[in-house]
Amino acid sequence: MSVTRTRVRVEGVVQGVGFRPFVRLLATSLSLVGYVRNDSAGVLIEVEGAPVAVREFLATLEREPPPLAAIERVTSGPVPTAGGVGFDIVASEAGAARSTLVAADTATCADCLRELWDPADRRFRYPFVNCTHCGPRFTIVRDVPYDRPMTTMAGFALCADCEGEYHDPGDRRFHAQPVCCPACGPALRLTDPAGGLLAGEPVAAAAELLRQGAVLAVKGLGGFHLAVDAGSEDAAAALRARKHREDKPFAVMVADVDAARALCVVDDVEERLLAGTGRPIVLLRRHPHAPVAPSVAPGNPFLGVLLPYTPLHHLLLAEVGRPLVMTSGNVSDEPIVYRDEAAYARLGPLVEAFLTHDRPIHVRADDSVARVSAGRELLIRRSRGYAPRPVTVPWEFRRPVLACGAELKSTFCLGRGRHAFVSGHLGDLENYETLRSFTEGVSHHRRLFDVRPEVVAHDLHPEYLSTKYALDLGGVDLVGVQHHHAHIASCLADNGEAGPVIGVAFDGLGYGTDGTLWGGEFLVADLAGYRRAGHLEQVPMPGGAAAVREPWRMAAAWLDRAFEGDVPEGLGVARRHGDRWADVVRLGRAGLSAPVTSSAGRLFDAVAALVGVRDTVSYEGQAAIELERLADAGRDGSYEVLLGGGDPFVVSGAAIVRGVTADVLAGTAGAVVAGRFHRTMARVVLAGAVRLRTREGLSVVALSGGVFQNVVLLGEAVALLTDAGFRVLTHSRVPPNDGGISLGQAVVAGARDRA
Template sequence: MQGVGFRAFTHRLASSLGLSGDVRNADGHVVVRAAGPVPALRELARRLAHDAPPGARVGSVVVAELPDHVLWERGFRVVDSTASTASTASAAGTPGVEGAAVPRGSREVPPDLATCEDCLVELFDRNDRRYRYPFLNCAVCGPRASIIEALPYDRARTTMRHFPMCQECAEEYHDPTSRRCRAEPVACPSCGPQLTWTARDARSPSHLAGAALGAAERVVAEGGVVAVKGVGGYQLVCDATDETAVRRLRRIKGQPHRPFPVMVRDLAAARSLAALDGPSAALLHSPARPVVLLPGRVPGRVGDSVAPGMAELGVQLPHSPTHHLLLADLDRPLVVTSGNRAGDPMIIEDEHARTVLGPVVDGVLAHDRVIRSRYEDSVRRVVAGRVTTLRRGRGNAPLSLRLPVRVPSPVLAVGARLAHTAALAQGDHVVLTPPGGDLSNPACVAAFQDTIATFLRLHAIEPEVVAHDLCPEYVSTRYAGEFAARRRIGVQHHHAHVVATAAEHRVNGPFLGVVYDGTGLGEDGTLWGGEILLADYARYRRLARFGTAPLPGGEAAAHRPAWSALGYLFGAERLGNHISPSIAPDLLERRPAEEVAGVRSMIASGVNCPRSSSAARLFDAVACLLGLCDEVGYDGEAVLRLEAAAGARDEPPALGWRLARQDELWVYDPVPTLWDVLVAATDCPLDLVAARFHTTVAEVTTALVTRCAEATGVRTVCLGGAVFQNRRLTASVLGRLTREGLEVLVGERVPAHDGGISYGQAVVAAARLAQGG
């Protein structure tokens, strides 16, 4: 409830009811002390939750009677925050909270919020003193998490402490009737941060304030690329309609294929780029202002290189005054993507930006407000009417989530490797860090360690338990081994995936978990990734899986779909018929002969070829066999390209498939499917074959899940794993299983991929600790 204008709201409410007292932030809570007629006090307690500001989340209202000896002044006041709810009187003579049963709980770090409508009016009002000021905000909008240095959340504990307020801003800040009452980042052109523009190769800024913005806009309009210091970090910006500029931006980032998001001025502009339904429009316009992945991309509206080969387009609306000004002045869609080289963390330090970005862009539009914590944009989409999250970043992180099982001791869950997050659990709440990239990158490892240290400090928690992945080679697992904790809990990768979905929806009792993922170490020593689990929060049992194939090079196969395809051709698990490599002459001919021979030798000898049931690697193999990609530039690219290849076709008939029974598990044999893919590709359109493959996996999933449901009597199904970022597959599986009378749940606030692993780990740890395990 901090950072959303709750204290000013409480002041207005209590004053309207004729009550005396005060309100303050204290140790993660809002503490209200009030005196007056009993009916007015009851109305206050009711309306604190019922009429709370839009950005507030009121979990509970605890009411206790204050001692009779507390003396009240007339009127109601907003007072300074305190670090504790202890029953001591302050030096200023403010009465304590004796007798108030306020529990000590987890501290909330408020997220950064997009510029509100009232501030937008001021931004473009020539008569307002904050006209075109890029840092205006109020109590319901502006930077929060990215500038906090310590809690409780007050200006003195943020990076805004370097900007003393002018008299006018101070009056607004202390006036309970003002929109800016206790708005910690409050500022104006006279006392707040300012923009600077430094051209390429220049040693110092050449323009300030409005002139700096104008210089940056001229460069973008002329086809240049600029670095812009945003709310949660530096971003790279160019004209999305200028193909040459977009290609240059790709070279700067070292990302030849990963889709870029496009920022547009308003919803009307968004509709001109892609299909926009009501739920997606609401997401776009929400206070988090996420990137929303939209289907029905309109050809020719932006450069082909913005999202090459993708079926969807990531679109977002401006979330800060600077972005609003850029879009209003340039009046065109802009690529706005994180300012970093591929694989590196988003840059937040000014000197780092000047060193790394300055030499490769046409200029840097910076400002003098320090960013304390990096927050990339959130990414969300609507699938079959359900909102799902692909990246839980700015605007959504670090809002806490509820734990379905109360944790008896503080738990730190350190996640896995990709799209990395960590989670900190205390009581019945858990807070996730923003995503930190791939932990195979040393720069991301340093950022990961810094983020965890910052979270522990902000929340004033020393974890007693560390939860981690079972894979001993993950950096996060090694970090857990070095952490000073009373105990450590290893959590199987895919159990964590489906538990994350179940916990978000507060599932009671056992559930069936469908996890289609890249790879994760299974209890049998193989790499799992296409599994049906019978699970609860503490334990799981494997009921079904995909047939296995060797992964030449192990984890390296994730970036070489050709190697995954060769793994199936040369070593697919024998569950019935086997596939002959000769049926894929195109693949064998286009790959170097020595590469094919080397992979074949690796498979025959079993050297660096772990077997895997990974659904993602099966998608990779099919994408390769259809000629879509032999190698990829980022994780999941082949899965997305295969989905894009299917186009907008309705669900066509499935390809061949069969189920086998082995070691008391149902096993999907992909060999008939792969055989049909290759045969169909000789005389069918590519989009039809790709669509039929999606239908096949959806049919297989339905067959496996219904068999497991019949055997166990469990009717709740939770989907998890990176492959469920595939819109077409997810929608089909949801529809089919729902028609079978099953309750099907997907991750809505927590990503289905590894970004949600830490949440699942925290829940598993909580459940095991609660059971004494």
């Protein structure tokens, strides 16, 4: 009988996902001999047997991989036959060059849940049950290859039963690195804020504390949550006060999809997001009388809902019997706490107890956040369950790249080969803790993915800490990337396209090349470069950063511009601020402490204040978010859209503000005004795109920037553009906000390096 032997290299997310057991089972079923092993490049296989069986093996390998695997490339070639008996999983090899990918943390699978609830199973109610198809991955990995000694499970020696499962090719835990059981794995404990053990079974005792209104710190996969009973107003209000979080909504964890439906409207796409392996927080429209305390999401028609993604979450939800607030374990704007000693120090003053355990977390990972727009997932925050899954791009990075991102919603990105490794969400890079998280994250990712950057990309803003970090690095080529070009490049990379496109970048603020603050931009752009082809009319920001915290200041600036100083009487926003109004107008006119901006986000703020939605904010983007929630998308009508004839053209914000003002003075309902404003801004996008199609001959539009998190605006703009014959690119793999900036910087630097 003819025999052939083939060596196979498999690259992608193929470690920690049950790939080697799958390969062994497949090879054995086809009577092939050989071996499979992990190494620093992925998975290496040699199979020997009948040629037809080898061909079937290769076809099935790519067609039917394990559910958590993501194969990117399979290469194979003949090698001399070696004979042998059976097919083995052999010891991993660490090589000089690491190019393997690491899987994201994965929600508990159905098989493990069945064991969790089975009184006859030895893992009954064990809060760390996992297998090759689920459980911790990225947050416990110290190094590659992905084997137990390289994880934070290294300190837990396998008992005889778990050892048997680990080495049994027919077992679901065959070569599952975090495998453990009550006899040999991590243990749960309930403590007081000083670390002293509390009496009782930890989950049952923790549940009783929650029912009594206590605030608990709960250790998850990538850090600590702060938990309270979501139905208790006293508990939710106490948590809000202790965390110094005035208005920003808390996330709510529910037991299952049915429990989510009891609180919110859930469509099919939202259900798939909720129940998917990534388990993000999903923003859902709440039922008017959902049994959730007012302080959970004050005045908000939406709830951020997530399902349990660890066995401990399942146990706790079942024991309490009702939804729980599960918000990031941090204070104010600091990163999520993930180390035990830091948790007791930082969170101890906020809680009555800690529900924790002794499995170390190596990498912090906050919960991801998503919403659905036009039937498609739209990431708002990309972290646990998604990172470090790379964004694969159709171009090669000629040299390794580090992109340092922006200041708000900080991420960084490493580029190597055809992979862009965007970090998980770090927070706002405005304090020491976030900066330390940033620098530690860069070091870990560099080591894990073996990237030694030769090119470093950064924002043009000289005061961003990410820019200063980049400029302090030695021995690298620095590439400054304009903020809004990075937004559009991020959208291009997200869609695997190189341009050129009409780029519409609407956000809060970004440093422009003319020294002003941009944010309402129309660019003609590809990966390597851009030209500013149009923008929103520029106005002063009276008080600078104060105008971000107090949107009424932007209303004053826009009204002064729109009515040339002769602002109509009777506007509530002016009346509410009395003498301060005139002072702020004078400040804007004088140009002192009043930087000029073309920001679309600041125009949203101004309209929010005009309509009476919000004069001050307690978190970034709050006024615009609440204006979106108010908008009545079912009504007709919009305001005048005027484009100047220059190059770059200028969109008249003053005309829009005059229309809004007329409606407000006429007593038009705020929901109607908000809806008309959103439709107007969508028409602005269309008008600018039509102008540039005529001028530049382009028919593809890329939409990016934090303003396009607004699904009312995004949906309307996409519909108008599509009806007008444009092809529209939007985000799906990374957020449109500044969390995607680092990806854009990386691909811009890569494109310029290839030029």
